[in-house]
Amino acid sequence: xGALLHLRVVGIPPYTAAAEITQTFFVGRILRDFxxxxxxxxxxxxxxxxxxxxxxxRGWRVTPPADPxxxxxxxQRIGKRAGSTWTAYLRAHATAWSLASxxxxxxxxxxxxxxxxxxxxxxxxxxxxxxxxxxDPQIQAGLKP
Amino acid sequence: MKYLLATVAxxxxxxxxxxxxxYRMTCNPALHAAVANGDTMEWxxxxxxxxxxQLSDIRQLHASYAGTCGEHCRMxxxxxxxxxxxxxxxxxxxxxxxxxxxIQRMRKVCEGAIEAHVRRxxxxxxxxDGRRYLALVLPRIANFDHMAAPDLRLNKSx
Numbered sequence: 001x002g003a004l005l006h007l008r009v010v011g012i013p014p015y016t017a018a019a020e021i022t023q024t025f026f027v028g029r030i031l032r033d034f035x036x037x038x039x040x041x042x043x044x045x046x047x048x049x050x051x052x053x054x055x056x057x058r059g060w061r062v063t064p065p066a067d068p069x070x071x072x073x074x075x076q077r078i079g080k081r082a083g084s085t086w087t088a089y090l091r092a093h094a095t096a097w098s099l100a101s102x103x104x105x106x107x108x109x110x111x112x113x114x115x116x117x118x119x120x121x122x123x124x125x126x127x128x129x130x131x132x133x134x135x136d137p138q139i140q141a142g143l144k145p
Numbered sequence: 146m147k148y149l150l151a152t153v154a155x156x157x158x159x160x161x162x163x164x165x166x167x168y169r170m171t172c173n174p175a176l177h178a179a180v181a182n183g184d185t186m187e188w189x190x191x192x193x194x195x196x197x198x199q200l201s202d203i204r205q206l207h208a209s210y211a212g213t214c215g216e217h218c219r220m221x222x223x224x225x226x227x228x229x230x231x232x233x234x235x236x237x238x239x240x241x242x243x244x245x246x247x248i249q250r251m252r253k254v255c256e257g258a259i260e261a262h263v264r265r266x267x268x269x270x271x272x273x274d275g276r277r278y279l280a281l282v283l284p285r286i287a288n289f290d291h292m293a294a295p296d297l298r299l300n301k302s303x
Contacts, residue, residue, distance in 0.1 A: 124192070127176070132282065135263075
């Protein structure tokens with residue numbers, strides 16, 4: 001039945017896949033108003049004889065010339081993209097900046113803490129002197145006989 | 146280049162914030178305020194974690210000691226003036242030496258009394274704070290001098 005209903009015109013030169021599809025569809029469009037024809041029309045639409053196209057594609061071989069600079073250009077593009085935004089820049093230099101940040105922030109925290117300790121020590125020295133003067137008003141440094 | 150500078154600026158900003166945080170976490174604002182106001186009792190209270198009762202007891206101890214201290218200092222000063230007068234009048238060597246020995250004895254008595262006083266004060270604190278208080282105060286007592294009569298602000302009286 002398939003062979004009977006298959007009204008493709010095959011072998012009319014010049015044969016092309018496009019012509020085959022067009023001819024099949026022309027007959028199919030007539031038959032699609034009938035129940036059996038509608039099934040056939042849909043069948044043909046899905047399998048619209050791509051055989052020659054498939055064969056053409058199967059035989060298609062691409063043999064581009066080797067580009068010795070290809071890898072270099074790819075890395076160049078990646079490098080350009082790495083510096084295109086701040087986030088990309090940080091991501092590209094994450095290790096260096098992480099290390100630098102840890103060192104700098106650690107030093108800053110230590111410096112702040114050391115400054116406070118030094119100030120506290122100076123404050124304590126000053127208040128102890130005041131306290132002892134309160135305790136003994138006769139205190140006078142540097143006048144020992 | 147701009148990202149490098151931006152990152153440097155960001156790290157610098159973070160470092161400044163971290164330094165400030167470290168400073169704030171370590172500094173002692175109560176002590177600083179006490180120093181600024183010259184409030185020694187407030188210093189004792191904050192630095193040695195005194196309760197109200199402890200602070201009150203220490204206040205009383207200081208008040209009771211003030212009379213003793215004043216008497217010691219008055220005697221030392223009087224003895225020193227006598228020694229100086231003796232030297233100025235060309236007194237005998239033996240008399241000057243005796244006056245110096247007496248001054249030294251009075252100094253020892255005064256310093257011993259102060260040391261005993263601060264030990265009593267330390268005993269009113271917790272053991273750890275008391276140790277810290279003595280470590281701060283005792284070494285300085287050894288450097289006391291009683292030759293002049295300054296007022297409470299360390300200005301020498303004429």
